[in-house]
Amino acid sequence: MTEVPNSDFHADTPFPPHAPVYLDFNATSPVDPRVAEEVMTYMAHEFGNAGSRTHSYGQRAKERVKQARAEVAAVVAAQVDEVFFTSGATESNNLAILGMAAHGEDTGKRHIISTQIEHKAVLEPLEVLQARGFDVELLPPTDGGWVSPEAVAAALRPDTLLVSVMAVNNETGVIQPLHEIAEVLSGHDAYFHVDAAQAFGKLIEPLRNARIDLLAVSGHKIGGPKGIGALICRRRGYTRAPLKPLMFGGGQERGLRPGTLPVALIAGMGTASALALNETEDRLRVAMEIKEKLLAALAPLGVELNGDVHRTVASTLNVSIPGVDSEAAIVALKDVVALSNGSACTSQAYEPSHVLTAAGFPQSRVEGALRLSWGPGTTQVPYEEIARRLRGLQKR
Known part of the structure; x- marks a missing residue:
């Protein structure tokens, strides 16, 4: 992990005076002001393309991206090569859900379990799959705002492809029982996807559960810049979840998410992740x-x-x-x-x-x-x- 910039906790504030x-x-x-400083450095000075291999500008950019990957991975105890940078949690959720469609169609596994309290970034991709013939089952919450692991167990079928449950609800802040749901799935090969936009950098241990296959996170929820996020795609043994890309061209992010990497934003998310973990x-x-x-x-x-x-x-x-x-x-x-x-x-x-x-x-x-x-x-x-x-x- 990179050395976190030296600064007293809450020493600086981004809030304007006399504002609400x-x-x-x-x-x-x-x-976070420390993140902003990092972003500006990679915008104004270290502006190289991480894909440029013929000069030092590109090499330094590539090294910063590698470092940021490690900083994000450390928060959730993932491997560095399991971190795929995206534009944010919405894209990560779309990639995790829609990217599984071809595998579901090829294997005949068309059943998906999720919840009625998911963010629209999950519910709307699920509607797309439902229109393609997938059987999407949305579980209701308890009156306390969390989804019962027993309900997940009761809904599980041999043809269940994916179980998608958020970590923390964005409206109520209620923490979902990820550990218990992971235990329910321990004897099943369904993939477990978690929208962790509101949990990443705030809850540490729940997101480190190795049974979570796909984890969507966002930089701007933890003091990072907007426009950057990640999909953590954990391997089972040596096998990664069988995701198909949604876009094509360039082959960046190991062919899963093409496009020139926004090094400045990635650097900012890396620093924000390291700060969240340390503090x-x-x-x-x-x-x-x-x-x-x-x-x-x-x-x-x-x-x-x-x-x-x-x-x-x-x-x-x-x-x-x-x-x-x-x-x-x-x-x-x-x-x-x-x-x-x-x-x-x-x-x-x-x-x-x-x-x-x-x-x-x-x-x-x-x-x-x-x-x-x-x-x-x-x-x-x-x-x-x-x-x-x-x-x-x-x-x-």
């Missing part, structure tokens, strides 16, 4: 302090927790305040905090959360849901002012 406190890390995180304990401690203080401030309002709070990551809360509509709350708080009421990928045209609806919550609770998420650099959260303004909406 940013509590929407699940949508995207601010780029895990500090980040977890600070995130838990914020979570506990938010819960204490909102408790007098009769807050309803959307998702089992004991199974959520330290950096996310999804709550409904009785009598408060989420859109009204966002407007009332806009000069104080930046937050959301659902996935950023569908927020341009607000629709009731498919995640909370699948959990069986009443419509009023779904429409009132607020997602608060934070991370490194989050300080000075105005807990009491948030509660005061929401209390004011309750009295209207």
Whole structure:
């Protein structure tokens, strides 16, 4: 692993002064200043093409990509050559799901198990396969927001090709029981795909389970730049999952994902990965302090927790305040905090959360849901002012 840049934890902040406190890390995180410095170095100075073998510029770029591969691999205890760089978790999920189609068709294995609470980056590729004749089975969550391993076991069939379960739900922050699901699959040859966009760099051990074959991650969720991610494709013995590429031309990434490698973005993701791994304990401690203080401030309002709070990551809360509509709350708080009421990928045209609806919550609770998420650099959260303004909406 590369030496992580020297800097005190939270010594610098990317947030502008006098701006609302940013509590929407699940949508995207601010780029860590140490990462930004690395990216600019490879944009402005070390600009070589990693595929150029005839000069030192290309060689240095190639070495930085190799180093970043090792930095990403270290977070999930993968081998360096099991890391394939992509444009982000959405592309990685598409490659993992659609890339399995030919193998499913060739072997007659057309059954896929997933969940009703997946991100659209998983649900929409599954719809494409369903239109091609695959049998896609979406399991409902418990009212705590997680999918039961027993439900996965009951759905498993001899012709099951793929099981796709996210690591952490992007709306509720609920951690899914990956270890238990991996145990269910221990005697079956179905491939196990995990969308880890919200977990990579935040949960360490759950993503290191060797039974997870395909792992999709994104750089901009952990202080890295947008436009870069990876698909970790673990081997079983000496055999890699039988993925077919979705694009062609150039043969980069061992023929699985062509295109000139964005060295600056890859370098940034490598540094962000190394920082996340090295600072895990500090980040977890600070995130838990914020979570506990938010819960204490909102408790007098009769807050309803959307998702089992004991199974959520330290950096996310999804709550409904009785009598408060989420859109009204966002407007009332806009000069104080930046937050959301659902996935950023569908927020341009607000629709009731498919995640909370699948959990069986009443419509009023779904429409009132607020997602608060934070991370490194989050300080000075105005807990009491948030509660005061929401209390004011309750009295209207």
